[in-house]
Amino acid sequence: MPLSAPLRVGFDYTRSLGPVLGHFMTELRARRVVGVRGSDGRVHVPPVEYDPVTAAPLSEFVEVAAEGTVVTWSWMPKPLAGQPFDRPFAWAMVRLDGADTPLLHAVDVADPSAMSIGMRVRIRWAADPIGGITDIACFEPATNPLPTTYPQFAEPSTTPTRPSPQPAGADRLARGRPPGEGGGRAGDVTMVTTPIHLDVVHSVSPEESKYLRALAHGKLLGQRCPKCHKVYIPPRGACPVDGVPTTDEVELPDVGTVTTFCVVNVPFLGQRIKPPYVAAYVLLDGADIAFLHLVLGCAADEVRMGMRVRAVWKPAEDWGTTLENIDHFAPTGEPDAPYETYEGHL
Amino acid sequence: MKQPAAVLGVGQTHHRAKRLDVSMAGLCREAIDRAMADANVDWDGIDAVVVGKAPDLFEGVMMPELFLADALGAVGKPLLRVHTAGSVGGSTANVAVSLIHSGVHRRVLAVAFEKQSESNAMWALSIAPPFSMPVGAGAGGYFAPHVRSYIRRSGAPEHIGSLVAVKDRHNGARNPYAHLRQPDITLESVRASTMLWDPIRYDETCPSSDGACAIVLGDSSAAHRDSAWIQATAMRTEPTTFAGRDQVNPRAGREAAHALWREAGITDPLQEIDAAEIYVPFSWFEPMWLENLGFAAVGQGWKLTESGATAMDGQLPVNASGGVLSSNPIGASGMLRFAEAALQVMGRAGDHQVDGVRRALGHAYGGGSQYFSMWVVGSEKP
Numbered sequence: 001m002p003l004s005a006p007l008r009v010g011f012d013y014t015r016s017l018g019p020v021l022g023h024f025m026t027e028l029r030a031r032r033v034v035g036v037r038g039s040d041g042r043v044h045v046p047p048v049e050y051d052p053v054t055a056a057p058l059s060e061f062v063e064v065a066a067e068g069t070v071v072t073w074s075w076m077p078k079p080l081a082g083q084p085f086d087r088p089f090a091w092a093m094v095r096l097d098g099a100d101t102p103l104l105h106a107v108d109v110a111d112p113s114a115m116s117i118g119m120r121v122r123i124r125w126a127a128d129p130i131g132g133i134t135d136i137a138c139f140e141p142a143t144n145p146l147p148t149t150y151p152q153f154a155e156p157s158t159t160p161t162r163p164s165p166q167p168a169g170a171d172r173l174a175r176g177r178p179p180g181e182g183g184g185r186a187g188d189v190t191m192v193t194t195p196i197h198l199d200v201v202h203s204v205s206p207e208e209s210k211y212l213r214a215l216a217h218g219k220l221l222g223q224r225c226p227k228c229h230k231v232y233i234p235p236r237g238a239c240p241v242d243g244v245p246t247t248d249e250v251e252l253p254d255v256g257t258v259t260t261f262c263v264v265n266v267p268f269l270g271q272r273i274k275p276p277y278v279a280a281y282v283l284l285d286g287a288d289i290a291f292l293h294l295v296l297g298c299a300a301d302e303v304r305m306g307m308r309v310r311a312v313w314k315p316a317e318d319w320g321t322t323l324e325n326i327d328h329f330a331p332t333g334e335p336d337a338p339y340e341t342y343e344g345h346l
Numbered sequence: 347m348k349q350p351a352a353v354l355g356v357g358q359t360h361h362r363a364k365r366l367d368v369s370m371a372g373l374c375r376e377a378i379d380r381a382m383a384d385a386n387v388d389w390d391g392i393d394a395v396v397v398g399k400a401p402d403l404f405e406g407v408m409m410p411e412l413f414l415a416d417a418l419g420a421v422g423k424p425l426l427r428v429h430t431a432g433s434v435g436g437s438t439a440n441v442a443v444s445l446i447h448s449g450v451h452r453r454v455l456a457v458a459f460e461k462q463s464e465s466n467a468m469w470a471l472s473i474a475p476p477f478s479m480p481v482g483a484g485a486g487g488y489f490a491p492h493v494r495s496y497i498r499r500s501g502a503p504e505h506i507g508s509l510v511a512v513k514d515r516h517n518g519a520r521n522p523y524a525h526l527r528q529p530d531i532t533l534e535s536v537r538a539s540t541m542l543w544d545p546i547r548y549d550e551t552c553p554s555s556d557g558a559c560a561i562v563l564g565d566s567s568a569a570h571r572d573s574a575w576i577q578a579t580a581m582r583t584e585p586t587t588f589a590g591r592d593q594v595n596p597r598a599g600r601e602a603a604h605a606l607w608r609e610a611g612i613t614d615p616l617q618e619i620d621a622a623e624i625y626v627p628f629s630w631f632e633p634m635w636l637e638n639l640g641f642a643a644v645g646q647g648w649k650l651t652e653s654g655a656t657a658m659d660g661q662l663p664v665n666a667s668g669g670v671l672s673s674n675p676i677g678a679s680g681m682l683r684f685a686e687a688a689l690q691v692m693g694r695a696g697d698h699q700v701d702g703v704r705r706a707l708g709h710a711y712g713g714g715s716q717y718f719s720m721w722v723v724g725s726e727k728p
Contacts, residue, residue, distance in 0.1 A: 005476035011465050013406040018369035048416055049371045055389050055419035057375070190366060196406040202476050212477055230589035240588040260498075262490030263544035264483040268468040272480040279481040281491055288589035292481050300544075305498055323479045339498075344590055346495035 003209040003321055010197035017190055020049040023061060025189040029131040033123070034061045035099050045099035046133075064098035067122040067142055071095050071102045075112040082195075084108075084138050090115045094139055106138040114141065131189030207237040207246070212321035214251075218313060222287060224248040230288035254311035254326070256284035257337040259345045263300045278303045282329055283345055290345055293323070297330030306336035350727055351446035352573035353692070354453070354562045355385025356685040361525040361557035361673035364463040370410060371417035373558045374459050377678075378418070381455070381560035384694075386570075392562070393451040395420040398428040398438030398458040399677030400712070403470040405461055418457060430583075432485075433625070434458060435559060435681030436710030436719030440579045442563050443721070453568050459558035460677040467554060467676065483543060486551060486628065488714055490543035492593040493630040497545065499594060502633060502648035504545075508536040510629035511550045511671060513657055518668020520697040525555045525673040550629040550671075557675030559682045566727070574691035574723040577705065578609035586714040593715060599638040602718040607640065610705075610722040616641045616650075619722070621663045621690045621700045622707040623683035627670045632656065636664075639709065639720075658700065666690065666698045680710025680719060688723045 017025060020036060024047050027034045036047035037060040044058075051058050073092035079085055084106035092115070093102035107121055120142035129135035204212065207223060211234045214221035222233030223246040230239070231250050238245055261280035264273075278300050281290035295303050297312070309329035319325045357380025359365070365373055374397075382388065395418050397411050407413070411427040418425065430437040435458035442456035467484070474480035482488070496502070512533055519529035531549065539549035564573070582602035584591075603615075612618045624639070626632045633647030641662060642650045650656060656664035665671070667686040670679050687708035689695040705724040711717060 003477070007473075007476055009403070009473055011403075011406060011469065013464050015464060016364075016366040016369060016461075018367070018372040021369060049369065050375065050417040050419075052416045052421050055416065055421070194406065204477060208477075228589070232589065240585050241590075260491040260495045262483075262487060262494065262546070263541070264481075264487055265540065265544065266468075266483065266486070266542045268472065268484060269466050270469045270472060271483070272474065277481070279483060279487060279491070289587065291479075293479050294481055305494065322477045326479075343499075346492075346499065346592075346594060 001209070002203050002206050003212055004201050004203035007200045007202040008197065009200065010195065013194045013196055015192045015194055017192060018049060020047050020058065022188055022190050023047070025131040025192060027063075028133070028135040029129045029189060031125050031129060031135070032063055033066060033096060034063050035101075036060060037062050042100035043098060044101045045096055045103050062098065064096045066096070067120065068094045068096035068099070070107070070115070070117055070119045070121055072117060073107065073115050075115070082197075089138070092121070092139065094121055105136055108138045108140050132192050205237045207235040210249075211235055215323060215325050216319050216321045218316065218319065218325070220252040220254055220284065222250045222252050224250050231286060232289055233284060233287050233291065250286065252284045252286050254284070254313075255332065256282045256287070256309060256329075257342050258295065258303065258305060258307045258309055259283050259290050259342045260305055261295065261303055263303075276300055280309075280329070281345070282309060283342055291323075293326065294328040295330070296328040304336060306339060306342065308332040308334040308337060348447045349449045350566050351443045351563055351576045352566075352569040352727075353576070353688040353723060354387065354564045354568060354570060354573055355381050355383070356559070356561050356688055357381030357384055358523050358559045358678070358682060358685065359557045359675075360523050361555045361675055363525065363554060363556070365461070365556035366463065370405065370407070370459065370461050371414055373461060373556060374414060374457055374560070375417055377459070377558035377560040378455065378457055381562050385562035385564075387453060387562055389419045391453050392419060392423065392455045393453055394424040394426070394445055395455045395457070396426045396428060396438050396442040396445070398434040398456075398681070400429075400431055400434055400460055401470065403465070404467055404676065405464045419455070430717040430719065431712030432627070432676055433680050433710040433712030433717040433719045435678050436625075436684055436708060436721070437581060437680070437717070439561055439563075439681055439684045439708075440581055440719050440721060442561070443576050443579055446563050446565050449565075453562060453564045455560065455562055456681065457558065457560040458678040458681040460675040461556045462554045462676065463556050486543040486546055489628055489631075490546045492715070493628060493634075494545050496594045496630060496634050500633070500645040500648055503652075505533065505537065506633060506648045506651055507545070507550045507629040508533050508547070510626065510632045510651060511536045514626065514629070514665050514669045514671040517658060517666050517698055518672025521668045521672065522696070523673070524668045525553050525557070526668070527672070546628050546630070552627040552670045552674035553672075555673050555675040557673060557678050559678040559685050561681065561685050561688070572692050574688040574725065575727045577722040577724045577726070577728045578606045579719075579721045580606035580609070581717070581719045583717050586716055594634060595638050595644060596715045596718075598716065599635070599711065599718045600640075602720055603639045606720050606722060612722070615639065615707075616662055619662060619705055619707050620703040621666060621687065623667060623669065623686045623709065624664055624707070625670055625680060625683055625710045626665060627674060627679070629671060632664060635709065635711075639707070658698070663700045666695065666700050668698070680712070683710055684708035684721055687721070691723050691725055
C-alpha cells in the first residue's frame with residue numbers, strides 16, 4: 001500500500017473589497033442589503049463592480065428588502081465544518097424583493113419538506129454584525145413568528161419592491177448617511193478576512209513508499225534507471241529523462257557531498273526550523289541527484305561547496321517513514337570533494 | 347500563413363505592497379482601462395480575453411477568471427486562463443499573440459495580475475508536504491543555492507549582484523508606476539543590507555507587490571502607425587529536477603532563446619537588440635540570464651554587467667523600467683517585461699525611455715527556472 005498522510009493548508013486571506021463590495025459590506029453591518037443597478041436596469045444583489053452587459057463600472061446603489069423568494073434550493077444533510085449550521089439545513093438562491101438576481105445563502109429549516117420553490121423567506125441577522133456576508137446569519141421562512149429581539153420586523157414588508165424598514169440597531173452606524181452613498185468614508189468596511197483551509201490526503205507513489213519504509217529502518221533506498229544508469233533518491237518510479245520504469249533498487253550510504261547551499265536567515269510564517277540554518281543540496285555517494293537537507297555541526301559560515309557530510313540520525317525509537325529521521329547532516333572532517341566530482345550537479 | 351501581430355496599447359497599475367483601495371477586479375481594470383485608452387479601442391473592439399496569474403494559493407481563489415469575467419469585459423467572448431508560474435505574464439501575452447497569428451481574432455486583450463497582499467507568498471511557496479524535510483524557504487531559498495553555483499562556476503566577484511540592484515532601483519526611480527523608487531540607493535547601502543538567504547541580500551531581492559498589467563494586441567488591419575510589431579515569440583519548459591539538470595543555465599531557456607533569435611532573424615543579439623526587459627527577481631539573475639539568452643558567452647555575463655553595458659546609457663540597457671527588482675506583482679511581472687519592451691519600441695516609456703529603440707526583448711521565467719517565455723518586438727512589420 002502506498003503511504004499517505006494528511007496535509008492541511010490554510011490561511012486567513014485578507015480581501016480588499018474596493019468601493020462596491022465595500023459599500024455592500026458596510027450596509028450589511030447596518031443590517032441593510034444594497035444592490036447595484038446595471039445598464040439594463042436590473043438590480044444585482046450582491047452588487048457587481050462591473051456591468052455584465054457593458055463592462056462599465058457600476059455605482060448606483062439600490063437598497064432592497066430583507067425578505068424575498070426562493071428561486072431554487074438544495075438540501076445539506078451533513079454539513080461541513082465552517083458552514084452556517086452544524087445541523088441539516090438548506091442552501092437556497094434567494095431573490096430579495098427589489099432585486100433582479102438571487103443571492104446564495106442558508107435557510108434554517110428542520111426538514112427538506114419545509115422547502116419549496118417560490119417560498120417566502122426573510123433574513124435572520126447575526127447578533128453582532130461585523131461587515132461581512134455572515135452578518136446575514138441565515139434566512140428563515142417568512143411565516144415563522146418574528147423573533148422579539150428584532151423589532152424592525154414587527155411589520156413585515158408586503159410590497160415586494162419596497163426597501164425593508166430601517167433596523168433599529170442600525171441607527172447609530174448609519175446616522176446621516178443617505179441611502180446609496182458608498183465607498184471610502186472613515187469607518188466604512190474596506191476589508192474582509194476569509195479563512196480558507198484545504199484538508200488533503202497526500203499520497204506518495206509505490207516506489208517512494210518503499211524508500212520511506214526503508215528510512216523507517218535507517219536505510220537509504222534509491223533506484224537506478226536501466227537506460228541512463230542514473231541513481232535517483234528518492235526514487236521516481238520512472239526516469240524523468242528516459243521515461244522508462246525504474247526497478248533496480250540501490251542502497252546508498254548516509255555519507256555525501258554538499259554541492260551547493262544557502263543560509264536561511266529570514267523568518268517566515270509556517271517556518272519549522274529556526275533561522276539561521278543552512279539548507280544544502282546533499283549528493284549521497286553513489287547517487288546522481290542531490291536532495292535538500294539541513295547542515296549543522298559547524299558554524300554556518302564554515303559550510304562550503306564540496307564539504308563532505310554524514311547523516312546524524314535521530315534516536316531509532318523516534319524513526320518514522322520520513323526523511324526527518326535524519327536530524328541533519330554534519331561535516332565528516334574529510335578533505336573537501338574535488339569540484340569536478342560535483343560540478344555536473346549544479 | 348501566420349498573420350502579423352502588433353501591440354496596440356499597454357497599461358499597468360501603480361504597483362504597491364498593498365493596494366487596499368481596490369479589489370482584484372478593480373486592480374485588473376486599472377491596468378485594462380489604461381491599455382484600452384492607450385490602444386484607442388473600446389469593448390466592442392475586443393474579440394477575446396486572455397488572463398494570467400501565478401498560483402491560486404496566493405489569493406486563495408480557485409479559478410479567479412470565472413468571477414472576474416464581468417470585470418475583464420469577457421462576457422460573451424472567449425476567455426482563456428494561462429498558468430505558467432512566475433513566467434505567466436509573458437506566456438499570457440504569447441498566447442494572445444497566437445490568437446492573432448492564427449487569424450482567429452482581430453484584437454485580443456491580455457491581462458495579468460497578482461494581489462500579494464491577500465496572503466503571503468513566502469508561506470504559499472514553502473508548504474512542506476508530508477514525509478519531506480521542511481527546509482524550503484520561499485523563492486529566495488530555492489534560488490540562492492543556484493546563485494551560489496553561478497558565482498562558483500563563473501568566478502564572478504561578489505559585488506556584481508549589488509551593482510544590478512543599484513542600477514535597477516535607480517531606473518525604477520524614473521518609472522512613475524514602480525513600487526520601489528530608491529534614487530538614493532548606493533553600492534554601499536546594498537552591500538550593508540541584511541543577508542536574507544546567503545548569498546542573496548535584502549536589497550538584491552524583489553519586493554512583494556500588488557499590481558496588474560494589460561496589453562491590447564491586434565492584427566495588421568488594427569495596427570496603428572506607431573504600434574510595436576511582434577517579430578518573434580518563444581516558450582519552453584523543463585522539469586524541476588532530474589539528474590544532471592543545469593539549474594544555472596537551464597536548457598529550456600537556452601532553447602527558447604535560440605528559437606526566438608532565429609525567428610526574429612537575429613544572429614548577434616547583443617548588437618541587434620536595443621533594450622531588454624529581463625525577469626530578474628534576484629539581482630544575480632541578470633548575469634545568469636544574459637548568458638542563458640546568448641547576450642554573453644557562458645561565464646561572461648557578469649563582465650557585461652560590471653562594464654556598465656546594461657545601464658540606461660550602455661550598449662544593452664537591461665530593465666530600464668526598474669524591472670522585477672522594483673515591482674513584483676508576480677503574475678503580472680512577466681507581462682510587465684513584455685509591455686515595457688513594447689513601450690520602448692513605441693517611444694512611450696517617458697523618463698525611462700532609451701534612445702532609438704528599434705528592437706526590444708521581453709523575457710520571463712517561472713517555477714524553479716522551468717518555464718521560459720519571451721518575445722521580440724520591433725518597429726518593423728515582420
